[in-house]
Amino acid sequence: MSKDMILYGHSRSSCTWRVKIALAIKGIQYEDVAVTDESWTGHCFQQNCPAFLKASPLQQVPALAHGEWCFTQSIAIMEYLDEIQPDPPLMPVGPVLRAKTRALAETIVSAVQPFQAHNEPLVSRVGGEEKFKEWAEFWIHKGFAAIEVMLKDTHGNCCIADDVTVADLCLVPQYNNAVNRYNIDVNQYPTMSKIAEHCLKLEPFSSTRPPVA
Numbered sequence: 001m002s003k004d005m006i007l008y009g010h011s012r013s014s015c016t017w018r019v020k021i022a023l024a025i026k027g028i029q030y031e032d033v034a035v036t037d038e039s040w041t042g043h044c045f046q047q048n049c050p051a052f053l054k055a056s057p058l059q060q061v062p063a064l065a066h067g068e069w070c071f072t073q074s075i076a077i078m079e080y081l082d083e084i085q086p087d088p089p090l091m092p093v094g095p096v097l098r099a100k101t102r103a104l105a106e107t108i109v110s111a112v113q114p115f116q117a118h119n120e121p122l123v124s125r126v127g128g129e130e131k132f133k134e135w136a137e138f139w140i141h142k143g144f145a146a147i148e149v150m151l152k153d154t155h156g157n158c159c160i161a162d163d164v165t166v167a168d169l170c171l172v173p174q175y176n177n178a179v180n181r182y183n184i185d186v187n188q189y190p191t192m193s194k195i196a197e198h199c200l201k202l203e204p205f206s207s208t209r210p211p212v213a
Helices: 014-026 050-055 074-084 095-111 120-126 129-151 166-180 190-200
Strands: 005-009 031-034 063-066 069-072
Touching (some): 005 014, 069 074, 074 166, 095 129, 120 129, 129 166, 129 190
Parallel strands (some): 005 031
Antiparallel strands (some): 005 063, 063 069
């Protein structure tokens, strides 16, 4: 596939990392555009970048431009990539495992990631840095405990048997954030930890791993 995709992202965005892993798995070339502001807030402001504003009206990353089309939200972007280039697939075969994959992914992106995303409006809303840390740790543990239970029925080396799926692409960045940003003791989540550490050794994960994740 020709290099006609542009990915707008940020090095501290776990959502961006998900999409970069998907692109690496698919072997799709793209132009990597770092969207930055003076201090990372979770919303990226580039008022002088019309292309980014067109791609992401909310000024959030990631955003993917492909030809005349622009896409936002990491799950939607990964599904798009899987549909335009089905091999290797990011979803398992069969309705049960596909539903299980979506449930794991949605638990991570809806019940964990938003509550641990360090951004100034949220920090201010919960009462400052110390309160935010408590808030983030509570939701990380709550989400990881649920994920640990959900994985019991499906896991092998990965979330769904031994093949990498969208669930793994969502899990690994949040696991990495929990360990490296919040010093979460993940030993109490042995299944999840084993899967994440396995995936981190795989080339699409290791080659796209940001210096600050």
